[in-house]
Amino acid sequence: MSESVTTPNLEAPDAFYADLLSAHEKLGKEESDAFNARLILLMANRIGDLGELRQLLEAAKVDRVSKQQY
Amino acid sequence: MTKLFEVPLYPYKRTADQDAPAPVRHPVVIIGAGPVGLAMAIDLAQANVPVVVLDDNDKVSVGSRAICFSKRSLEIFDRLGCGDEMVDKGVVWNLGKVHFGDRQVYNFNLLPEDGHKRPAFINLQQYYCELYLVERIRALQTEGKPVEIRGGNRVENLHCYDDHTLVTIETPEGAYNLEADWLVACDGAGSPTRRMLDLDFVGRVFEDNFLIADVIMKADFPTERWFWFDPPFNKDQSALLHKQPDGVWRIDLQLGWDIDKEKEKKPENVIPRLKQMLGDDVEFDLEWVSIYTFQCRRMEEFRHGRVIFAGDAAHQVSPFGARGANSGFQDVDNLGWKLKLVLDGKAPETLLDSYSFEREHGADENILQSSRSTDFITPKSEMSRIFRDAVLDLSEHYEFARPLVNSGRLSVPCTYDGSPLNGPDVSSLPQRTRPGSTVVDAPLGEDWLLDHLTGEFVLLGLGVDIPSDNEINGVSLTGITIGRENISPELRDRYLGNAAAAIYLIRPDQHVAARWLDCDQTEIGAALAKAIGGKVQ
Ligand SMILES: Cc1cc2nc3c(=O)[nH]c(=O)nc-3n(C[C@H](O)[C@H](O)[C@H](O)COP(=O)(O)OP(=O)(O)OC[C@H]3O[C@@H](n4cnc5c(N)ncnc54)[C@H](O)[C@@H]3O)c2cc1C
Numbered sequence: 001m002s003e004s005v006t007t008p009n010l011e012a013p014d015a016f017y018a019d020l021l022s023a024h025e026k027l028g029k030e031e032s033d034a035f036n037a038r039l040i041l042l043m044a045n046r047i048g049d050l051g052e053l054r055q056l057l058e059a060a061k062v063d064r065v066s067k068q069q070y
Numbered sequence: 071m072t073k074l075f076e077v078p079l080y081p082y083k084r085t086a087d088q089d090a091p092a093p094v095r096h097p098v099v100i101i102g103a104g105p106v107g108l109a110m111a112i113d114l115a116q117a118n119v120p121v122v123v124l125d126d127n128d129k130v131s132v133g134s135r136a137i138c139f140s141k142r143s144l145e146i147f148d149r150l151g152c153g154d155e156m157v158d159k160g161v162v163w164n165l166g167k168v169h170f171g172d173r174q175v176y177n178f179n180l181l182p183e184d185g186h187k188r189p190a191f192i193n194l195q196q197y198y199c200e201l202y203l204v205e206r207i208r209a210l211q212t213e214g215k216p217v218e219i220r221g222g223n224r225v226e227n228l229h230c231y232d233d234h235t236l237v238t239i240e241t242p243e244g245a246y247n248l249e250a251d252w253l254v255a256c257d258g259a260g261s262p263t264r265r266m267l268d269l270d271f272v273g274r275v276f277e278d279n280f281l282i283a284d285v286i287m288k289a290d291f292p293t294e295r296w297f298w299f300d301p302p303f304n305k306d307q308s309a310l311l312h313k314q315p316d317g318v319w320r321i322d323l324q325l326g327w328d329i330d331k332e333k334e335k336k337p338e339n340v341i342p343r344l345k346q347m348l349g350d351d352v353e354f355d356l357e358w359v360s361i362y363t364f365q366c367r368r369m370e371e372f373r374h375g376r377v378i379f380a381g382d383a384a385h386q387v388s389p390f391g392a393r394g395a396n397s398g399f400q401d402v403d404n405l406g407w408k409l410k411l412v413l414d415g416k417a418p419e420t421l422l423d424s425y426s427f428e429r430e431h432g433a434d435e436n437i438l439q440s441s442r443s444t445d446f447i448t449p450k451s452e453m454s455r456i457f458r459d460a461v462l463d464l465s466e467h468y469e470f471a472r473p474l475v476n477s478g479r480l481s482v483p484c485t486y487d488g489s490p491l492n493g494p495d496v497s498s499l500p501q502r503t504r505p506g507s508t509v510v511d512a513p514l515g516e517d518w519l520l521d522h523l524t525g526e527f528v529l530l531g532l533g534v535d536i537p538s539d540n541e542i543n544g545v546s547l548t549g550i551t552i553g554r555e556n557i558s559p560e561l562r563d564r565y566l567g568n569a570a571a572a573i574y575l576i577r578p579d580q581h582v583a584a585r586w587l588d589c590d591q592t593e594i595g596a597a598l599a600k601a602i603g604g605k606v607q
Contacts, residue, residue, distance in 0.1 A: 037460035045470045 082222025106381030107256030113406035128221030138392035160192030303346035390478030421603030493584025493597035533571030
């Protein structure tokens, strides 16, 4: 996996995180799921490159318990 | 009014074979006069290969069935001598509307690429397609070409031998036998041939039913393709409205697997749904209703010794993307010239294994594409539904999401990457015309490039002089030279890129076999030998 996918790159991590949470604040579970799906699709389009998207799909597969990739 | 599909086109007639003391041997026998069997017969007859088509019926297919014929099929029909008939009758459309739930989310204009003789596709009832194919066979017969269609001839039994197959045929006047050097089974999805030989039909991916209705509108109605995802009149399923010739509109309603077919087909159940689709004030007559059931699958191998399978007999896909009949014509295109070379003793029998390789690859591609469409149209899990709905919701507002909307990807010809017949490539030449791909049409002087590729091997020189008639090991090779001054911008873009000149070796089925920037006679001979499966021993 290329470094650039997982090295810190966010310009303002705290601000982005707060914005992400507040976007979900008034949403029910179903609306939140739909919102997330739309957001993933928009972000994917912004990235565009299939190789990079596949790396992201891999990188997201971290196991919460063992802290290992599955 | 008598409908086209009620008229016997090739009624049963007694033939001399039925009175022969011993079974008569034929080079090629085709089982099934559906679109695929008919096209196969034309291809062989044009090449002077004697061919007999057997069909248990004597009419074109009932109802519209396949209605969308792709550009590649039209190009194949051109080579078979009946492209104009299809295109003149067919409907061309470019405007579409996509609906999600109870609203329209966007509309589109297909704007097909310029510089091709044929449109991206036409809509035409399958019975017209079959009619024009039969008429073409009649014209070939008038020219004295060796082709016969025998209606009322039902194949009942087969005995396979190393060098031929014994075929037992039932007719209204009793049974008879004949022998076939090569048997091509084009007997449809339920293929009796497959059953008689006890062959598999595996790889089921999903199963579905479609209610198909042809309606005649009583007033003007736009020539557009309307697609619905999860509409109120067909919850959790899809619906499609399409224009056909003669003022007929075709409606496909996806029904899912567990349904009561008889009930769904009743006009009192069909008409209210259609009214919901079209609007209460639209008046129409219901012409034909049928339920179409399919599984997505293919035979493990398309060649079994002297028996070769083509069309639905070999593979079946969902109707999304119109890949049924269209892929069958590509089978024919691939098989015809190979059979001819093998029968003429110019190529080894193993050339026919490349038919299996290439068309099994094609079938896999079609099954993959149609499975992806189905996964989009009928989401299989909660999360896939969430994503599907997200795509559709976004598509209403943003253009970027529209390419993700998948209501069927239109059938495009398969590229035979990795085929054992492919020769040398030059990677700096345009990707889309690499070995294995179909020749991409382009304007050439007053006409079109594809008009010049009529069923022989062709050596095409762009900016290179090629002698016009060549023969290598008995295989004729037509040379075509396109001088520098005649290279249109489309030809440059599709065949040269930045190169000044190039040479393409093109197969009789208009697929690229090899290409060079420059080459000598030995290299051409080697590529040609490879393209016919190696030299005859
Ligand atoms: C109701 C229906 C709707 C369809 N809708 C669509 C659609 O919307 N879009 C799409 O792309 N495709 C559609 N298809 C599929 C499309 O029609 C097929 O892909 C196409 O017809 C395949 O052509 P074929 O020549 O391989 O087989 P077929 O057209 O099935 O022809 C097989 C022929 O073999 C003959 N035969 C069978 N057994 C014997 C025997 N023992 N002896 C002699 N002859 C025999 C039959 O009489 C028939 O003429 C539909 C099919 C059906 C049935």
